[in-house]
Each structure stands twice: as C-alpha cells, then as structure tokens.
Amino acid sequence: MSPDVDLTVPKPGHHVLRDRLLALDSRLFEFAAERHWPGGGPVLPRLSRSANHGKLWFAAAAVMAASRTPRARRAAARGVASLALASLTINTLGKRSVRRTRPVLDPVPLVRQLKRQPITTSFPSGHSASAAAFATGVALESPAWGAAIAPIAFSVAMSRVYTGVHFPSDVLAGAALGAGAAFAVRGMVPTRAQLIPPARPRADVPALPDGDGLVVVANAASGTADRVHVLLDTLPRAEVVVCEPAEVPAELEKAAARARVLGVCGGDGTVNAAAGIALRHGLPLAVLPGGTMNHFAYDLGVEDVRDLSRAVRRGEAVRVDVGRFSSDGQQGLFLNTCSLGVYPELVRERDRWAHRIGGWPAGVLAVLRVLRTDRHPLEAELGGRARPLWLLFAGNGTYHRMGLAPGRRVDLADGRLDVRVVHGGRRPAARLLAAALAGPLTRSPVHAAVQVTRLQLSGVTPGALLAYDGEVTEVSGEVTLEKLPEALTVYRALPGD
Numbered sequence: 001m002s003p004d005v006d007l008t009v010p011k012p013g014h015h016v017l018r019d020r021l022l023a024l025d026s027r028l029f030e031f032a033a034e035r036h037w038p039g040g041g042p043v044l045p046r047l048s049r050s051a052n053h054g055k056l057w058f059a060a061a062a063v064m065a066a067s068r069t070p071r072a073r074r075a076a077a078r079g080v081a082s083l084a085l086a087s088l089t090i091n092t093l094g095k096r097s098v099r100r101t102r103p104v105l106d107p108v109p110l111v112r113q114l115k116r117q118p119i120t121t122s123f124p125s126g127h128s129a130s131a132a133a134f135a136t137g138v139a140l141e142s143p144a145w146g147a148a149i150a151p152i153a154f155s156v157a158m159s160r161v162y163t164g165v166h167f168p169s170d171v172l173a174g175a176a177l178g179a180g181a182a183f184a185v186r187g188m189v190p191t192r193a194q195l196i197p198p199a200r201p202r203a204d205v206p207a208l209p210d211g212d213g214l215v216v217v218a219n220a221a222s223g224t225a226d227r228v229h230v231l232l233d234t235l236p237r238a239e240v241v242v243c244e245p246a247e248v249p250a251e252l253e254k255a256a257a258r259a260r261v262l263g264v265c266g267g268d269g270t271v272n273a274a275a276g277i278a279l280r281h282g283l284p285l286a287v288l289p290g291g292t293m294n295h296f297a298y299d300l301g302v303e304d305v306r307d308l309s310r311a312v313r314r315g316e317a318v319r320v321d322v323g324r325f326s327s328d329g330q331q332g333l334f335l336n337t338c339s340l341g342v343y344p345e346l347v348r349e350r351d352r353w354a355h356r357i358g359g360w361p362a363g364v365l366a367v368l369r370v371l372r373t374d375r376h377p378l379e380a381e382l383g384g385r386a387r388p389l390w391l392l393f394a395g396n397g398t399y400h401r402m403g404l405a406p407g408r409r410v411d412l413a414d415g416r417l418d419v420r421v422v423h424g425g426r427r428p429a430a431r432l433l434a435a436a437l438a439g440p441l442t443r444s445p446v447h448a449a450v451q452v453t454r455l456q457l458s459g460v461t462p463g464a465l466l467a468y469d470g471e472v473t474e475v476s477g478e479v480t481l482e483k484l485p486e487a488l489t490v491y492r493a494l495p496g497d
Helices: 014-034 039-052 052-066 070-097 128-143 144-162 169-188 225-234 244-256 268-281 295-300 305-314 343-356 358-371 428-438
Strands: 202-206 214-219 239-243 261-266 285-289 314-326 329-332 337-341 378-382 385-396 417-423 447-454 456-467 471-491
Touching: 014 447, 039 052, 039 144, 039 343, 052 070, 052 128, 052 144, 070 128, 070 144, 070 169, 070 456, 128 144, 128 285, 144 169, 214 225, 214 244, 225 261, 225 305, 239 244, 244 261, 244 268, 261 268, 268 285, 268 295, 268 329, 268 471, 285 295, 285 305, 295 456, 305 314, 305 471, 314 385, 314 456, 329 456, 329 471, 337 378, 337 471, 343 456, 343 471, 378 471, 385 456, 417 456
Parallel strands: 214 239, 214 261, 261 285, 285 471
Antiparallel strands: 202 314, 314 329, 314 471, 337 385, 337 456, 378 385, 378 456, 385 417, 417 447, 456 471
16 A cells, blocks of 8 residues: 555534534524514613613613612623723623624524614624623622612523524623633732631620610711611610700710610711710720721721621620820821821811812812912931921821722731822922822822821921811810721721631
C-alpha cells in the first residue's frame, strides 16, 4: 500500500455540531410559534416594545428610587449600571461577532408580530441582555426588589421569541451575557452585603420578641411617622414617643428611666443625643434611621425597620467605639465625625438656609458663601507647632474612599481616630479641592492624614467653631479629641441570618 494514501475516517467538524444546534433552535422556535400562550396576545408585544432602549427599566429604576429607602436606591443604581454595561457589550462585541439573520416570520401569527421589525443581527438578544442585567443587578443589592423585577424581566425575554424577532438561543445567550454584566459590576462596586461591617465585638443584650421593654423616642421633624408605624407592626409592645426636636433630650431622659432598651428614630444629631443618655444610664441603644443624614446607622448595618426589629427580637448587638471632644470644661460625644475650621461654618450656614430652600440647595449655597468670603485659616498648635488650618477632620473609626466628605466605615470598633488636616494657605477653595481629589493620601503639601487614638490641640482661636455629628458649638484654647473604645452597645442583626 502506498504510504501516501490516507485511510483515516474524517471526524465530524465543529460545523456539523453547529448545524445541528441551529436546526434544533429553529424547531424550538417553530414549536413556540405554533403554541397558544395564555394572556400573551395583549401583553407580551406591548411589553417587548416598552423595553426598547431600556425605557421599561429606567422607569422601574425611577419607581424604586422614589421609595426613598437606601437599599432600593442602591438596587436601582446597580440595575441601571448593569444594564449599561450589558448594552455596551452587546453593541460593541455581541452583534458584530455573530451576524445571524432574524427568524422567518411565516409560522408566527400576524397578531403577535411587532409593527416595526428590528434590522440588527439576531444574536444575541439585546432586550434579553438588558432585562437579565437589570434584574440580576437589582437582586444582588436587594433580593426583595429582585423578586419583584424577575417576572417582568423573564416576560420581556420570552416576548422576543413570542413576537418572532429572536430564536430561543439568542434569548438564552443574551440573558447569560446580561447576568454576567451584573456580576462584573458587583466585582467593580461591591454590594452592601459584601461591605457590611463585621459583627464584632458581640454584646449580650435582652431579646425582646414583641418589643416589650423597648422605648423609642422619635424626632417628629425627621418625618418618622411611617417608620414608627411599621416598627409597631413588627414590635407591637414597644413604646413610641414622638416629639419635637426641642423636646428630644428631655424625652430621651424620661424614656431611659423606664426602658430596658433605649430606642431612637431620627438623624445623626438625634442619635448622638440618645447615645450620650444610653451611656449614662448603661442601656443598650436601638437605632432606627429617620433623618436626612443617617451615617451611623448605615455604617452600623441598620437601614430600615426590618434590620432593627430582627436584631431586637433575637437579642443581637455589638459594641462600638465613641469619640469624645473636650475644651475649657465642656465635653461632647461624636459617633461619626468631629471637625474644626471651614466645615463647621458650612454646617452653620447650611442650617440657616435649609428650612427655606431645602437641605441640598442649602448645602450648595453654604459652600459658595463660605469659600467666597475673605477669611483667615484657623490658628492652632498641633504637635507642638503653631499651624494655620483650613480644616481638621476626625472620624470615629477609619473612613474609606473619602476626600473631604465622609465615605463609609467597615469597622466601628477599630479603636482609631481618622484625622485629616488641610493646611492653611492663600486659597482655601483650591486647597480643599486638592485635598478632596487626593483622598486618603497620607502626605502632601496640601494636607495630611494620620490615625491616632488621641489628639490634642492648643492655642485654638477663641470662638472657633467645632462641628460634631451635624451639631455646632464654640471652642477655644485647648481641644482634646479621644476615643472611648467599645463604649456603646447597639442592636444590630448578625450576618448569615
């Protein structure tokens, strides 16, 4: 036999498998086209059209954001970001890599067909990718909202086969790509569940299954009525006292005298007042966020009534650090931040306008008014040396991803003061902006950052303003900032429940 003769049997190539899969895909498409879909006629074509250009998902995100809960807002933002990444991938890679013609519409009843047929290639389905990306992104942040969105997303994906514009494999590939985009976004921006602070050090507290022994003081100015009603639904034997801001300290003192657990519903300033009273009375604190700013509650891991009631019912709590400042005989506590320099002036100016034009516009106006006014930096001795300072910021715990504005803390019991200093100079606005852009860099000509357990300043300009948890007071002479490690016990549900 000649050695040049090849008698090996050729193996089927990948094109044979591809042809078989395409044939199966076509049969599945025809099978779906021949079947009657109960309720599909009046719903699915409209639903398919409503998802054009992501309009359906943007509307869903707006509804979620309007619920005004942090979890819903984050879920909406994550869903939109996932959708954007999926759409970008589909339009730049997916549609150009596989140029597949659309299905033949002969087996699809005319009543199902879209009035305007798409002209792009069939593989993969962009609508399915967007639907899966939005639904998956939402679910990764909020399983409850994800469960509400999932049936709509599934219906949009199925509508693409129902109306005859995609093969089933187009839909499956698009959905897989969309879900992958959502997980890719999570890899770049972790969800709250991934960033939730550690549940340590744990504390022994009473479990109150029906809320008996919990007295909650709610600040009426924080718009807490809805939250209080929901709280009583979950903890029916809890006592709730709703009062005006001026009455909050007195009502907290009265509540502490008869409570097993002191509760508070309001913003950071209200929570600060409750923390001081809870410490004096040796009571655990239950915090329900209810104000414009709720940094402590959110960093703690308590965002709504569900979080708080679960912790109270089960008797789950942690110990957290408390910051303390003192100056010329006066003392105060801070759970979040304490600052000297320009920022307290911004807080005072913002509060002056907030009741007239609203919180965020007042904040912008305060920045413009304070930074455009001729002023001198704060004078103080720091580390034995006199220094002009535009800003001194001290956080109760280490803040991550921040410049001048607080980011978030992942450990409320790390025993540290996170100190940021912006040095004085001729242009405060430029220096503050440079410090903000530099973020947590430890050293620069403009600012410095250090983590300590105690900080002492002397020679502080008389009448200098000090802001702590949104409140403002005057200090002078010597100012001391220090930590009270693990001083406060706060209810917080443990992870994994």
